[in-house]
Amino acid sequence: MLSLENVDSYYGGSHILHGISLAVREGEVVCLLGRNGAGKTTTILTVMGYLHPRRGTIRFKERDIGGLPPYAVARLGVGFVPQERGIFPSLSVRENLTVFARNARSGYWTLQRVFDLFPGLQARERNLGFQLSGGEQQMLSIARALMLDPVLLLLDEPSEGLAPMIVKEIVDVLKHLRGKGMAILLVEQNLRVALAVADRHHVMNKGEICFTGGSEELENSESVLRSYLSV
Amino acid sequence: MELLVAQLLNGLVYGVLLFFMAAGLSLIFGLMNVVNLAHGSFFMLGAFIGFSIFHLTGSFWLALVLAPIPVVMIGIVMELWFLRPLYARGHMDQVLLTFGFTFVFYDLVQTVWGKVVLTLPTPASLQSTVHIGLGVFSAYRLFLIGFGFAVALLLWLLLERSRLGAMVRAGVDNAGMAAGLGANIPALFTGVFGFGVLLAALGGVVAGPVLGLYPGMDTDILIPAFIVIVIGGMGSLRGAFVGSLLIGIADTFGKAYLQNVALFLIYLAMIIVLLIRPQGLFGIKYADAPPSALARTIMPSTPRTRALALIALLALIALPFGLADYPRALIAEIFIFAIFAMSLDLILGFTGLMSLGHAAFFGLGAYSVAVLGAQFGLNAWLGLVAGVLIAAAGAGLIGFFCVRSGGIPFLMLTLAFSQLVFSVALKWRDVTGGSDGMPLAMQPSFFGFSLSHSLVMYFMTLVFFVAVYLGLRRLINAPLGHAFIGIRENEARMAAIGYPTRAYKLLAFTIAGAIAGLAGGLYVIYNGFISSDAVYWTASGDILIMTMLGGAGTLIGPPIGAAAFLLMKNVVSSYSEHWLSIIGVAFICCVLFFPGGIWGAVQKLQPAGAKP
């Protein structure tokens, strides 16, 4: 579904990503791990089209999307949950969910379905975005991405600031989505979440991928855990 | 009774015209959060182009359909090439840019259509009168009201029933995120801007047979339209509609029955609404707007900057000896306006509050000197001291109400209060001479030298300029100045670490008012004359422009801006009759090529002192 080949990406003048290659297939959860500043968020932003790769190719559904602007990438069926959540503060919860949902009627995800998923949001339906608690904003951001009915979901630290109970729910949701054939690229600091949902892990360091493997492999490679994740 | 109904009808007609303006502004300013001072120009252009099309084709209806087309095209070009790069830069640059455009459009209209008042005849089919119940009414006016209501309904269907409004607000809140959800925000904004321009142009054409056509009709409709959307609620179509009709009717009745206080009442109403409901009657209280892009860290002086300042001072001392009387006088005026601009910068650039009423304090100082001299024979220097104190007291009082709010409500509150001061200056003719003005009774001497000598005047103003400059520099570098800057940067955090921020803002406002009063007093001594024009809101606008032109948030910027502005105005106007266009283009270029004002751009060239 999504594949990156030897992608180099720059932030202004500084070279951040060095030859990143990875692939996410249908019904698969791939997780990016690594210290702060390792280039995880940059990878996601590059896929979304906020940054354009200087070298290498990004393919999505067999199409080269390397030069497309974010809105075009989103319209191809990519859902995006940014690290800072990106809630529209002056829109209500309901408006946040529906404002850019193009196929809210035809698709699987409807207001009712996302409210079932996050009952806390339904109670706040009419509240403006800036009035939400930190955790509620996080839930809203995930719900909003789902409302676009994406086939690929990019999640940047979805568990940040959420109560343990909700984190568990999100893990269940991600598993459920994977079961429905969605492809998911996940950035996560919470190792427990990563191990619970991901089929494959890429550990990043200084803009390069330095480890690739399944959950068991990762758990067993003490050295990777210690030197790149400090656990 | 019949008269009353006729007045009501006239009020509705004016209200509908306001609505065409306000609805567009509500989209552009309320929703897109772009301050477009050129919106009145689109109204004016629509009217004049409609006039020409009518004279070419003889058909009003053709004019109504065709005239908006070129206007919308101009609007779209302006949005694409000029405004788009400014969305992220905050209101200041937008004000400066669109202000520049109003000059260009004004000059264009004046050149093509002349300065005389033109009228567009009523279309033949609507020249008749209609009898309904209470009296005889012009068919055109009835048509106009019907047309306005129909457009309002259409807009309502388009906006409130679709997600368009929410999309634009989302784009304003976080354009990057909106793009990540599949929205093509640039295209959306261009469309909405063009639509707003269309409404203004349509309004201009239908206004033709009712209002006269003259260069200057742009500001005459722009200010009431701004008042409408602030009272009605930013970004609320319902607010724009109700507000337009309210203001239209109130204005018409006020002018008919309460000539003297009509102006007063509108501004008083605005103040009351803003104090009770800062978001306007129908507005929703949104999250605070993101902080402006004014990003300057505190720059302490270094030996190098001190040496440069000394050289500049020596140059200013040597300069007048090589100049004739007129340039000396012009530079003296620049010094006075430099003081005025620096005082505004204390609240605008350093405390982060944009005021459109600063001329009120300039006026208080000026009138104190003139009136106390005329009534009590007080020496002008003592009058100056009194003027500074009165201006400070006025600023303290007005500031007390204004500093509760921030952002656009603050801007409109200061505007309204200063217009109240203006109304007093205008209407209290016995004392102030109203728009005819009053002379300074007796020019004082400066340490025994006569101020009628241009060299003495030059050095007198220079002394005050240097004193204010040094004083403000001290203030800015002292803990108090840093506290002001902290409030500009993050008021909530300042409160959380223990600063009573409202009191600090009031203090800044009062100090700025006092210094503006000083400038005003000096101006009377310099000019020997003061009239109510000096307190009109356009005077506040000019000083705002000077400050931003030079670079708000710097100390040297405002004097540079004042110099650039006054030199352009006085020098260019003596060489070219298109001086307005030249100034306008200069503003536009300044915004595009010198972000942060002239001095702001110069500062950026220097290696920043505090980079990691």
Added chain:
Amino acid sequence: MNVLELDHLHCAFGKLVVTDDVCLTIGEGERHVIIGPNGAGKTSLINQIGGQLKPAAGRILVSGQDVTGKPPSHISRKGVARTFQRNNLFQNLSVIENLRLALAVAFGNPLDVFSMAARDQALIGRARQLLQLTHLDGEEKCIVRTLSYGGQRQLEIAMALASEPKLLLLDEPTSGMSPAETARMVELIAALPRSLSMLMIEHDMSVVFSIADRITVLHYGKILVTDAPAAIQANERVREIYLGMAH
């Protein structure tokens, strides 16, 4: 004397009750952690104590003095300092300028118009100490917006400590941090003087249990239970509504 006393506190946004009859006391030197589901009203509670939000009823006592409904600047001068859930700093100023602003109001004369703020050696000395304490030495001249996210979180704490408060309110100090940064932050907080009382909100259980003397669980604005960490861990209700563990 108790540093903080909340006495039957109530607060609501419209119909939504976010603080419902909350009574809580924090003794001198106590490290108290509030946990609870998202939207339970934890931040709202801290906002009331800090003065950002006005309670509808009840009283807030700081060292026995009533500060209910007072503005943030007043409460700050009573010895209460706070950090924010999302970084809330002077983004365009340097690290040291941020601290100087906080120090000037506590120890300097912020109304002074004569001295040069940047030359106040006493304040700069204090600022350097704070930077050392929060592992930010070396970042002194850095413009905050260019500081790493974790660095900004640390600066949040330094800003709060600047006024030498009696009570420190921390709203999710480790949110958004990597495990390594979290570990450093926990170490930093644990090393603060024991005389400083703390009220902290946190979702990361390992952080909670390594810092808390006592824990309060908030649920729909109500206090579900206040107890020692071990008792909280064993509490069935808490496991059910917050930790989400199987019974």
